[in-house]
Amino acid sequence: MSSLLRTLSLYHDRPYQNGGNQFSVNSPSHRALSNAKSSSPLSPFFPGVLSQKSSRKGMSSWKKWFFRCLIFFSLGFLLGMAPFGGYEDVKGRDFSFEENTMAKSAENDEGDVRNLLVVEAKGGEGLVVDKVELRVVEEKEVKERFDFVPRKQLIVVTPTYNRALQAYYLNRLGQVLRLVPPPLLWIVVEMNVASLETADILRKTGVMYRHLVTTKNLTDVKDKSVHQRNTALEHxxxxxxDGVVYFADDDSIHSLELFECLREIRRFGTWPVAMLAQTWNKVELEGPVCNGSQVIGWHTNKSKGLRRFHIDMSGFAFNSTILWDPKRWQRPTSDPIRQLDTVKEGFHGTTFIEQVVEDESQMEGLPLGCSKILNWHLKLEARELFNSKASLLQKNLDA
Structure with missing residues (x-):
């Protein structure tokens, strides 16, 4: 009975003595337990307890488990860092916003549409703010924005005097100058005193102007506009x-293209002018004949005799620096450039131009080829349109 209990004992590694002989129990249960211990999953972590043979197998299995854990750790790390969507609801804030984009029509003539962003807070109050659109500005657009060349200033000189059609002439010329892109300075010169009627007309035109007065005694002068222009030149x-000076008579008709061409003048520019003859039955042309922008001849008017330059007073313009900077233009004398009141009628233009340029090589024909009529000089007299009583009105310019 005692031998049977010993055979079924779990302690199979313990040696037993029987009468001095040592033996070990090698039963089937004993072999099963020994095999279970050698194949235990914990054997790779305790290689020193097992035998040398089992330790070699444990080392290879330990490497396999290590690489498997490393692979699973890497996959879990990458999956945890990858974005799988956004937060639908963010808590812990004082308020939340809901953004809705809508198009709102602006109440203006052009019908522009502005995109607005409506922001609603928890209190139910809505705020409307401008929507900001970010875009990439092209390099060409930036260059065009900063390569802006300022326009040259135009200095328009107009002598005027009290007559029946004065208000009509000034209003017509003022409305034309109002359409010319700035900068433009309109110098209007009156005789003896600056009338309130003229000042009121100048204010209503919306053009930048200077109202000057000629105080010289003009009782013995035939052409009073000569001294009026000299007053403007002195100013x-x-x-x-600095700019381009142009003598624009109030009784002349000017096109907008003329003022566009004036800004192209470097020193002295000229163009042909159409004039209505005193007989009212034909049109006379006076001015340059051009080959491109080069002046090669003149349209002559035999009634005005032989002149050096056949140009009307409203048929040329020049750079204003010629008046106050003679060294820049290498003028031989520093005497002031003025119109002469001692010459015959019709020669005021040519005598003035002879002080500005030497010959045709210093002139520029406008427009290219001098092929267009840019202004008309109409010699209309008030006595031909109104009776004698209307011509005697001195202050009422609207008559």
Whole structure:
């Protein structure tokens, strides 16, 4: 009975003595337990307890488990870092916003549409703010924005005097100058005193102007506009105004293209002018004949005799720096450039131009080829349109 209990004992590694002989029990249960211990999953972590043979197998299995754990750790790390969607609801804030984009029509003539962003808070109050659109500005657009060349200033000189059609002439010329892109300075010169009627007309045109007065005694002068232009020239010289000077009579008709061409003048520019003859039955042409922009001849008017330059007073313009900067243009004398009141009628233009340029090589024909009529000079007299009583009105310019 005692031998049977010993055979079924779990302690199979313990040696037993029987009468001095040592033996070990090698039963089937004993072999099963020994095999279970050698194949235990914990054997790779305790290689020193097992035998040398089992330790070699444990080392290879330990490497396999290590690489498997490393692979699973890497996959879990990558999956945890990858974005799988956004937060639908964010808690822990004082308020939340809901953004809705809508198009709102602006109430203006052009019918522009502005995109607005409506932001609603928890309190139910809505805020409307401008939507900001970010875009990439092209390099060409940036260059065009900063390569802006300022326009040259135009200095338009207009002598005027009290007559029946004065208000009509000034209003017509003022409306034309109003359409010319700035900068433009309109110098209007009156005789003896600056009338309130003229000042009121100038204010209503919306053009930048200067209202001057000629105080010289003009009782014995045939052409009073000569001294009026000289007053304007003296004002330009004293204040060193930079631009292109043009004598625009109030009774002439000017096109907008003329003022566009004036800004292209470097020193002295000229163009042909159409004039209505005193007989009213034909049109006379006076001015340059051009080959491109080069002046090669003149349209002559035999009634005005032989002149050096056949140009009307409203048929040329020049750079204002010629008046106050003679060194720049290498003028032989520094005498002031003025119109002469001692010459015959019709020669005021040519005698003035001879002080500005030497010959046709210093002139520029406008427009290219001098092929267009840019302004008309109409010699209309009030006595031909109104009776004698209307011509005697001195202050009422609207008559």
């Amino acid at each position: 330009i010289e004293n204040h060193k105004l």
